[in-house]
Amino acid sequence: MYVAGYMNSWNGEPLMQEENSEFWSRQYSFPSSGSYILYKFQHGSDGWESINNRSASVSIDTTLAWVYFDNQPPTDAELVYTNVTLTVIDEDNGFQDIRFKGLFSNWATVQGYDDGTNGDETANDGVWTAVIDSVVGPSSYEWGAIDTDNGDGTTCEACDGSDGYGTWLLDIIGESNQVFTVEDDGSVTGSTSFTIPYQGDPITKTVIFSVDMTEWLDEEGATGMPVFSVARGDQMQVRGGFNGWNCADPANCEMTRTPGTNIFSLATSITGFPSTENEFKYYMELDSSSIEVLNSTYGDIYDGIGWEDSPQFGGGNRNFILGAEDGSGLLELELSGYYDLPVTGTIPSGQTVDITFTINMTDADADGFNLAEDSVYLSIKDRWLKYLQGLGDDYTAIASANGDGTYSVTTSFTGPFPWHMLYTWGFYDVSAAAHVEEGGGFGFGRFRARYQHADANNDCAWGDYILPEDSWQLDPPLPIEDFDPGTICITLDIDKNIFPDQFYLNDNYPNPFNPITSISFGLSSSAEVKINIYNILGQRIVEFNKGRLEAGSYNYLWNGENKIGENVTSGIYFYEMKAGDKFREIKKMTLVK
Known part of the structure; x- marks a missing residue:
């Protein structure tokens, strides 16, 4: 048995069994100032309770009351025991070692057989079998199966994370955990078998991952959130199913900075089926030195804060497929920001912005919400935002009723902080003495995601922002706003306090870029200024005419769109700055998606 919650960043930790009883427990320490926690129990590391999050407020030494898993007490029904035969049908995919796991085994692996023994009827027919003895009923059990191939050229034996987890076969066919039920009479209903159709021959490709860290750098000239420092020894990594979600082998997880850029990349060989989703x-x-700096500046850093929660995926895992073999042996993934944060997507340091959130709770009565007595709250899910703002990892804000079934809460944030908001809504059910919160899990849409937008009519200034109204939705995937960094307002920043002694055009930054880059230039005297952008064919796709500008230094942001607002494709582009008849220069830049 495990427990997961705010106190361990929702990473399940084992409970201790009380002698040989059915009771399990674990002890945690919290600040004496008091803490409000949400948590759930797990049957095995994957078997989550199906109820809403449990909650507790602790300010003194406390022993919480014993509860039943899933709040289901023992019944008076007579226990029955039955053998359950589980099968996985492999239609010529060539799996070599399939093992079963589920609630019946506390999610430990159980060996499967395709050799005509141990309950398997026919050897080498692709039907893998495991007979689970004396399964207790009446009860229901989730289950699935793995192949011991880790997908990185290694196989697991323990398959508990110490040597990998293998390949979760249900992911290949896009299905959730299977469920069977042992009925009162010992019969078995539900799913005891699933089939994996032929997926095509496994292929191997070199996959290139790239992440832009511009808005996270703690180094000279950076204007984002000062967190990540190469000089202090910090590393960017890729972690996923292909490497067991760890960095045991640095060669297939550690990313390298491209010289002269803020882009970190990794090229690694991955083997799998063409259409299987890889997360x-x-x-x-x-590095420990960075943790020391952050601790002294912002307080103790949260455990596990290095994991990103992508707004594009509603806080869930990113994914890709290898695709059909095309002869290149190469797959280059789209350049993304850490947390999807694009260049210039950070509210400037020192600026305070009020963000207003609103939800319509009209349909929440189906989930137990009582307008007359229950309270509604907002739960911020972006852990870096909470940490840098000093809000606490379990931060929630009580919403105010607007009298029409909607509730609102306004929260102040001080820059630097990102343009995105990751959050969920919840309510405290007085009658059930329980908190009910939207979303959850680890998949797409476990959180809501929305974005602030600068004021195009006020020189692209960031200001107080009212997010669109949400509607209550208990189960994921929760709605997320379309991710479009091209909507970041384009402005021409002017520093009239700097007077160049000559005309100049700097290299764009960053380069390569996706989709926003900064083009800076200087004027030693007033001039009519034009900026043109051309594609590789020499066709002008952008014409920016600012008119006469005074002497000074300027910065123009291009968002990767042509003059009719269409996103342009990856490739090489040329930008030209003309200052009347006094100056003209052309430079090259690369857009990478």
């Missing part, structure tokens, strides 16, 4: 996340591995 991953970018991970920030902070």
Whole structure:
């Protein structure tokens, strides 16, 4: 048995069994100032309770009351025991070692057989079998199966994370955990078998991962959130199913900075089926010296904060497929920011912005919400935002009723902080003495995601922002706003306090870029200024005419769109700056998606 919650960043930790009883427990320490925690129990590391999050407020030494898993007490029904035969049918995919796991085994692996023994009827027919003895009923059991191939050229034996987890076969066919039920009379209903159709021959490709860290750098000239420092020994990593979600082998997880850029990349060989979805996340591995700096500046850093929560995926894992063999042996993934944060997507340091969130709770009565007595709250899920703002890892804000079934909460944030908001809504059910919160899990849409937008009519200034109204939705995937970094307002920043002694055009930054880059230039005297952008064919796709500008230094942001607002494709582009008849220069830049 395991427990997961705010106190361990929702990473399940084992409970201790009370002698030989059915009771399990674990002890945690919390600040004496008091803490509000959410948590759930797990039957095995994957078998989550199906109820809403449990909650507790602790300010003194406390022993919480015993509870039943899933709040289901023992019944008076007579226990029955039955043998359950589980099968996985492999339609010529060539799996070599299939093992079963589920609630019946506390999610430990049980060996499967395709050799005509141990309950398997026919050897080498692709039907893998495991007979689970004396399964207790009446009860229901989730289950699935793995192949011991880790997908990185290694296989697991323990398959508990110490040597990998193998390949979760249900992911290949896009299905959730299977469920069977042992009925009162000992009969078995539900799913005891699943089939994996032929997926095509496994292929191997070199996959290139790239992440832009511009808005996270703690180094000279950076204007984002000062967190990540190469000089202090921090590393960017890719962690996913292909490497067991760890960095045991640095060659297939550690990313390298491209010289002259803020882009970190990894090229690694991955073997799998062409259409199987591969999940991953970018991970920030902070050196102890960085942790010391952050601790002294912002307070104790949260455990596991290096894992990103991508707004594009509603906080869930990123994914890709290898695709059909095309002869190149190469797959280059789209360049993304850590947390999807694009260049210039950070509210400037020192600026305070009020963000207003609103939810319509009209349909929440189906989930137990009582307008007359229950309270509604907002739960911020971006852990870096909470940490840098000093909010606490379990931060929630009580919403105010607007009198029409909607509730609102306004929260102030001080820059630097990102343009995105990751959050969920919840309510405290007075009658059930329980917190009910949207979303959850680890998949797509476990959180809501929305974005602030600068004021195009006020020189692209960031200001107080009212997010669109949400509607209550208990189960994931929760709605997320379309991710479009091209909507970041384009402005021409002016520093009239700097007077160049000559005309100049700097290299764009960053380069390569996706999709925003900065083009800076200087004027030693007033001039009519034009900036043109051309594609590789020499066709002008952008014409920016600012008119007469006074002497000074300027910065123009291009968002990767042509003059009719269409996103341009990856490739090489040329930008030209003309200052009347006094100056003209052309430079090259590369857009990478």
